[in-house]
Amino acid sequence: MIMSLPEEDLTCPVCCDIFTDPVLLSCSHSFCRTCLKRCWDTGIRECPVCRKKASKSNPLSNLALKNVCEAVVEAKRNSVVVLEQQMNCSLHGEKLKLFCVVDKWPICVVCQTSKLHKSHECSPVEEAALDCKDELSLCLRSLQDKLEKLKRIHRTSADMFMYIKNQATETQRLIKSQFEQLHKVLYEEESTRLAAVKKEEQGKIARMKDKFKELSAEVSSIAETIAVIQTELKEDDMVLLKNFKDTHDRSKSLTLGSDDMSGVLIDVTEHLCNLKYRIWEKMLEHIDYSPVTLDPNTAHPCLILSDDLTSLHYSKQPGCCPDNPERFHMSAEVVGMTSLGSGSHRWVVDTGSNQDWLLGVASTSVPRNAEVSARPENGFWTLRFRDGEFMAMTSPPSLLTVSRTPKQVKVQLDYNKGMVSFLDPADDTLIYTFEQTFTETLLPYFYTQSSHPLRIMPEKVLVTMLRQ
Incomplete structure (x- = not known):
């Protein structure tokens, strides 16, 4: 508390040092007793500061100020002793040199x-102090860089939070949209099959009504004939004989209709046999399978991906996306989400009118925050099309000659054999093949600076029955 007082408040205005035996004048100014006496020895008894006349009596001692000043002097003396002790060896008392x-x-x-x-x-x-200062300066810069990085992350955390919420909302919307499409197909198929049952029901009922009418007419006709014969049998013999031919011919002319009732019931088996499987098989006509799906969390901000994550194109207006470590920040690149670490894989990309693209595969460890050439030594095995020319991105790049410019390119990876091939899927003409021994997993790789899209072609699903 004492050391917190400003030292100028404890300084004599005459000697400019901490008060020694301070006295207080009636004007409230304080001075060292000896300093004030020296001033008054000139014959003028007045305050050396405000020049106010002082009384002839001896000034009173300022005991409170004296105690504070003595405490401050003692504290400074102790601090000097402590400093001297710090400069000496605690074991030998020698100076620390x-x-x-x-x-x-x-x-x-x-x-x-x-x-x-x-x-x-x-x-x-x-010398050690200079070296330690240099080392601490390096530590300071490192910590300042870390602090700035943490501050930057902290500043973007709110944006990241909102982006995650928007991602979740948009993903849920797309899931609902795709399920609505599937629901629509199911509802239409359900309506079609229910209508087929209803139609068959109406047809079978109409057939039974016609049969019922036919049977009713036959019953009526036979009943009338029976009544005629019974009447004739009651007549005189001559009358019976005269009417015999007509009565006999009438009874013989009656023929029964068909009594075949097969096929009149609803064909339940036709409607229910393997119903779920047949519906699923029908749904396959509306379902495509993509061998490669793009990972939006790796896409450069200037790349626009389709809702189904199977096509991309370039936009000069960058999108709003977070600065996450997986994202490509320096070039308009994106990779697929599935790692390829063994076996054979292939996918076809429709390049269409796009005149500036790279396709191929890239190692999972390729830098995302630095611009490097898409070449094998950097973990890329790619084919480039730019200014109407095909180039295999070897070191240095190799200009390729093709008989025609394909609108689609097939990328074919055989990981175990260490081969990445590019073909024209129209006739499987080989464009170029890289041969490499792969040491880490790969990802499908895409680059473009064109507004025309690159689209991964879907594949049809083939259903095979496994019989045991």
């Missing part, structure tokens, strides 16, 4: 000859 580089501690000349430091490298404290 050396610095042990091994133990990183100041020592005296006696310590240097002791067993504890005899074999250690030592340097003068002046």
Whole structure:
């Protein structure tokens, strides 16, 4: 509390030093007793500061100020002693003139000859101080860089939070959209099959009604004939004989309709046999399979991906996306989401009117925050099309001659054989093949600076029945 007082408040205006035996005048100014006496010995009894006349009586001692000043002087004296102690060796009392580089501690000349430091490298404290300052400066810059990086991450954390929420909302919307499409197909198929049952029901009922009418007519006709015969049998013999031919012919002319009732029931088997499988098989006509799906978390901000993540194109207006480590920041690149570490893989890319693209594969460890050439030594095996020319991105790049410019390119990877091939899928004409022994997993790689899209072609799903 005492050391917190400004020292100028404890300084005599005459000697400009801390008060010694301070006295207080009626004007409230304080002075050292000896300083005030020296001023008054000139014959003028007035305040040396405000020139106010002082009384002839001796000034009163300022005991409170005296106690504070003595405490301050004592504290300064103690601090000097502590400082002197800090400058001396605590073991030998000698001045600390050396610095042990091994133990990183100041020592005296006696310590240097002791067993504890005899074999250690030592340097003068002046040189050691410069070296330590340089080392601490490097640490300071490193910590300042880390602090700035953390501050930058902290500043973008709110944006990252909102981006994650927007990602989740958009992903849910796309999932609902695709399920709505599937639901629509199912509802249409359900309606079609229910309508087929209804139609068959109406047809079978109509057939049964016609059959019922036919049977009713036959029953009525036979009943009338029976009644006629019964009447004739009651007539006289002559009348019976005269009417016999007509009655007999009438009874013989009656023929029964068909009594075949097969096929009149609903064909339940036709409607229910393997129903779920047949519906699923029908749905395959509306479903495509993409061998490669783009990873939006790796896409450069200027790349626009389609909702189904199978096509990309370049936009001069960068999108709003976070600065995450997986993202390509220097060039308009994106990779597929599935790592390829063994076996054979192939996909076809429709290049269309795009005149500036690179296709191929890249190692998972390729730098995302630095611009490097897409060449094998950097972990890229790619084919480039620019200014109407095909180039295999070897070191240096190799100009390729093709008989025609394909609108589609097939990328074919055989990881185990170490081969990346590019073909024209129209007739499987080989454009170029890289041969390399791969040491890490690969990812499908895409680059473009064209507004015309690159589109990964879908593949049809083939259903095969496994019979045991």
